[in-house]
């Protein structure tokens with residue numbers, strides 16, 4: 001074994017040991033007495049949800065390798081894909097002693113995979129319509145994650161017909177009871193959060209937000225679309241300002257996380273300026289390029305990202321079909337890669353049946369090195385310390401001039417909801433308000449259309 005490989009295996013063992021992996025059923029490794037002491041990273045607090053740039057929960061696209069690349073390239077925290085409560089309850093937890101990958105295996109497939117290196121930054125998202133099941137699901141994965149998030153925004157029938165996802169928005173008593181049950185059952189070091197969509201009326205949204213904040217959540221994500229809106233509809237981020245102010249006035253120190261139509265690091269500054277949100281969360285921008293969290297995202301991803309993503313996936317034993325799916329979504333600015341070259345590479349991918357079919361393209365399958373780079377990047381530059389400080393997105397006086405609220409957009413209704421415009425009757429203290437927001441340009445043309453929108 002080469003020197004660094006030994007160090008790396010030792011480092012993985014060390015992580016496992018530090019995180020007190022105690023699964024008797026797993027093939028876990030015994031602690032190595034020679035392993036150097038790792039710096040202990042404290043559990044998440046409300047502050048960790050502020051001034052951050054987060055990877056959104058994404059079924060399929062938010063898989064372990066994507067989360068690891070997102071952390072390597074600047075994401076502060078990462079959300080796992082929604083997993084329905086019942087699905088995880090009977091999964092068997094197994095730890096790969098070489099890679100450290102933790103798999104929650106169902107009968108025929110892994111339902112959830114993670115790695116100890118992401119634990120301090122990982123929020124596990126639950127789909128649920130039942131407080132008891134939600135608690136059981138959270139307890140099942142608790143040892144491998146830092147927080148539990150409740151999905152209250154998925155508008156797809158597979159979620160809503162069972163009363164989950166966006167259906168919870170119209171059943172607030174149930175939504176609240178699940179959050180309360182989770183908060184009560186989870187130890188203090190596990191955060192509980194929620195991700196909602198806007199309700200058609202701002203007043204109803206604020207009422208719901210107030211109840212959610214009072215459950216003791218550590219942060220609240222607001223996807224700035226209503227249940228009836230689709231990703232092609234512009235996110236109405238200008239409605240968030242009032243929600244942020246409202247939550248701040250409640251005085252519980254809760255972060256409001258903006259989600260919807262934020263493309264990357266640079267765009268996050270715009271979104272924070274317009275909304276006043278404490279943090280932003282990116283889905284499709286990261287699905288297209290997991291390095292979008294960086295001030296300098298990767299360009300020419302077919303050359304710069306595809307090969308290393310393949311290597312990492314193979315090394316981690318990641319399911320081929322899922323790897324192929326995720327890679328097919330990657331897109332970026334082309335600088336050196338020509339259109340023809342990119343098309344040729346994509347053609348190869350579409351014809352490939354397994355990792356071996358990509359050997360010519362990937363050259364050497366040195367996935368351990370990819371993993372080591374990720375571990376080093378995370379250890380040397382703790383993701384939770386990478387913050388978008390407010391000074392980096394403060395408005396200049398010239399910019400502030402431009403931010404004028406167009407009339408009748410105080411609470412704009414989504415174009416697809418068909419609901420009438422309603423004036424807000426929420427009491428506001430104008431002196432505390434940041435400058436009025438501008439309407440956001442629609443960036444949807446810049447984002448590849450997603451096959452699945454939750």
Ligand SMILES: Cc1cc2nc3c(=O)[nH]c(=O)nc-3n(C[C@H](O)[C@H](O)[C@H](O)COP(=O)(O)O)c2cc1C
Pocket residue numbers: 056057058059060061080081082125151152153154195223231259260261262281282283284285287450451452453454
């Ligand atoms: C492929 C895909 C999968 C998604 N899966 C989830 C999910 O599991 N849970 C969830 O709350 N939202 C899910 N979403 C919604 C996103 O988290 C996010 O709310 C939405 O895409 C808007 O953000 P964006 O404009 O940055 O894409 C998914 C979106 C996409 C594109």
